[in-house]
Amino acid sequence: MIYLQEAYKVWHSNFRGYPESLVIRTKRCWDTLRDWSSCHYPEIADSLQPGVSEEFLDKFEQQLGWKLPLPVRLIYRFCGGQDAEPNLYEEDDSDDEIFGYRDYVGLFGGYNFYQHAVDVHFVSLRKALLLTEHFIPSWRDLAAAKKWVIVAASFPLVKFFLLDSHDGSLFVGTRNLATHGELIRCVPPPASGDSDMQDSMLRWLEVYSSRLSCGMYSVQKFDGYESISLYPELDPLCSEAVTTGVQIRSSAVFVPEYSALEDENGYDNYMFTYSIRMRLLPSDDDSRTNYAFSSCQLSSRHWIIKENGAFKSEVHGPGVIGEYPLLRIGADPYSYASCSPLNAPYGSICGDFTFLPGCLARPEGPSFLVRVAEFPLEMPDYIY
The missing domain is CATH 3.40.1580.10 (SMI1/KNR4-like)
Structure with a gap:
């Protein structure tokens, strides 16, 4: 004492x-x-x-x-x-x-x-x-x-x-x-x-x-090296959806160094980077994950982008960032990051991916859509 x-x-x-x-x-x-x-x-x-x-x-x-x-x-x-x-x-x-x-x-x-x-x-x-x-x-x-x-x-x-x-x-x-x-x-x-x-x-x-401490941020690997990832991992900043066994987790981060409160045309410009994490879950009795294939491959994407709650644009395209990820049961999740500019500090993205069972070269059945639940693009009060 x-x-x-x-x-x-x-x-x-x-x-x-x-x-x-x-x-x-x-x-x-x-x-x-x-x-x-x-x-x-x-x-x-x-x-x-x-x-x-x-x-x-x-x-x-x-x-x-x-x-x-x-x-x-x-x-x-x-x-x-x-x-x-x-x-x-x-x-x-x-x-x-x-x-x-x-x-x-x-x-x-x-x-x-x-x-x-x-x-x-x-x-x-x-x-x-x-x-x-x-x-x-x-x-x-x-x-x-x-x-x-x-x-x-x-x-x-x-x-x-x-x-x-x-x-x-x-x-x-x-x-x-x-x-x-x-x-x-x-x-x-x-x-x-x-x-x-x-x-x-x-x-x-x-x-x-x-x-x-609460798990909002976690340690992730980027290009072979680890870093604390600022892509949120918790609801409501992180969305999650499971369709036919494919889990999609999505979240975004405000990027101040690529943003401008007034650009050369007199408009506000807010840049956001978003991360998509996807994996194929083991099949079980849950109707969301009950399927008969051990792998599937992404073929295309579809995005709906909103700004201040209103429709801004729609995107259709092959693959993601030039890749066509192949998901296998038990494999590590596949993740990628991209970006989206807005002219307002608030918006959102939702959409879907098209997958084929098996792989693109040897499909094992018809294609199916995998939902990407809406996730926010928000300029936060506390910026990191």
């Missing part, structure tokens, strides 16, 4: 000057993130660095030129980022290390469609300073704002999360970030109606950790 009391005193003294409720929230959030990653993705747990000291934060703020909000300081007190923390003031001429590609395991995950791959990394303060000093002066309409700092980014550098140190708000860049300094807010105002956004980044972390 005496040992615990002494430990609490030491812990309490280390965070003197911070509201106790804020310290508890921040610690609980990082405990959740570390516990989840230790269980589901040990490489991320290994990449999370120890928290930095007050002295280190003071030096960082001196170098940056302004102070961070208290909740942001606490975030870094409990975790210093995902990469090693060399001396902040050491000279480093290695541009490849800072701006080139590395095989990062991003805490904040991502998606992969066509040739666009995203895996967002929680950057250390050292890298935050380097990225901020390199990019902010070159981004039009942001250079005059003296309070920006880049706190998370995808490597390769295609997606950036920026903190406004003045009020604590967190933003993500659009495709017009470099040319117009265009940003989208990642965190809504507090539900209480309080306009104070100082804890925006902490609330962003808390929501993310809760989504990991």
